[in-house]
Amino acid sequence: EIVLMQSPGTLSLSPGERATLSCRASQSVNGDYLAWYQQKPGRAPRLLFYGASIRATGIPDSFSGSGSGTDFTLTISRLEPEDSAVYYCQQYGSSPWTFGQGTKVEIK
Amino acid sequence: EVQLVESGGGWVQPGGSLRLSCAGSGFTFSNYWMSWVRQAPGKGLEWVANIERDGGGKYYVDSVKGRFTISRDNAKNSLHLQMSSLRADDTALYYCARVGQVGPQDVWGQGTTVTVSS
Numbered sequence: 001e002i003v004l005m006q007s008p009g010t011l012s013l014s015p016g017e018r019a020t021l022s023c024r025a026s027q028s029v030n031g032d033y034l035a036w037y038q039q040k041p042g043r044a045p046r047l048l049f050y051g052a053s054i055r056a057t058g059i060p061d062s063f064s065g066s067g068s069g070t071d072f073t074l075t076i077s078r079l080e081p082e083d084s085a086v087y088y089c090q091q092y093g094s095s096p097w098t099f100g101q102g103t104k105v106e107i108k
Numbered sequence: 109e110v111q112l113v114e115s116g117g118g119w120v121q122p123g124g125s126l127r128l129s130c131a132g133s134g135f136t137f138s139n140y141w142m143s144w145v146r147q148a149p150g151k152g153l154e155w156v157a158n159i160e161r162d163g164g165g166k167y168y169v170d171s172v173k174g175r176f177t178i179s180r181d182n183a184k185n186s187l188h189l190q191m192s193s194l195r196a197d198d199t200a201l202y203y204c205a206r207v208g209q210v211g212p213q214d215v216w217g218q219g220t221t222v223t224v225s226s
Contacts, residue, residue, distance in 0.1 A: 035212035044203060044216035088153055092212045096169045097155040
């Protein structure tokens with residue numbers, strides 16, 4: 001089973017600042033099949049990226065995904081208040097599919 | 109509009125059974141793998157099971173193998189999760205999700221809550 005470790009656990013930043021979220025895998029993710037999701041309280045997760053860097057439909061370009069192998073990054077270039085959420089990475093390259101434990105982004 | 113709507117959640121005693129359902133609409137249901145993903149109260153996401161387009165292949169997280177069964181009825185655009193020998197740690201919000209053509213879950217329902225408690 002591939003274990004995904006996300007850091008930091010919580011990120012507290014001001015509007016307009018840049019947020020960098022990390023996702024590290026315990027072994028290489030097949031095909032870089034790594035996704036990022038955003039989840040707001042009381043809501044279902046929303047797909048942001050798949051294939052590590054391919055933006056899902058409707059995701060603004062202030063969000064970017066990068067990385068390969070075992071190290072992946074989600075970057076929000078200019079934080080807005082509505083970006084406050086928990087962000088999860090997920091690998092879907094090998095079974096069982098696994099999620100990281102999440103990074104909470106707080107807007108000051 | 110592409111939509112998934114779950115039902116069937118509720119309260120059940122440890123050792124009991126429950127059957128969750130998910131109705132898909134707005135897309136060709138039979139063209140997609142489908143997933144169940146759960147989220148325990150205040151916790152993160154956990155993938156539970158996948159089922160291939162024709163129902164021929166089924167995949168489970170180890171913690172539910174032998175207790176949960178995923179199935180689908182493409183004629184009725186429906187997905188199911190039969191859960192038995194339920195334990196307290198199965199308590200969670202259970203999401204139905206569509207697996208996109210290029211990989212992960214791209215459409216999610218709003219979830220149905222399962223509570224296992226005596």
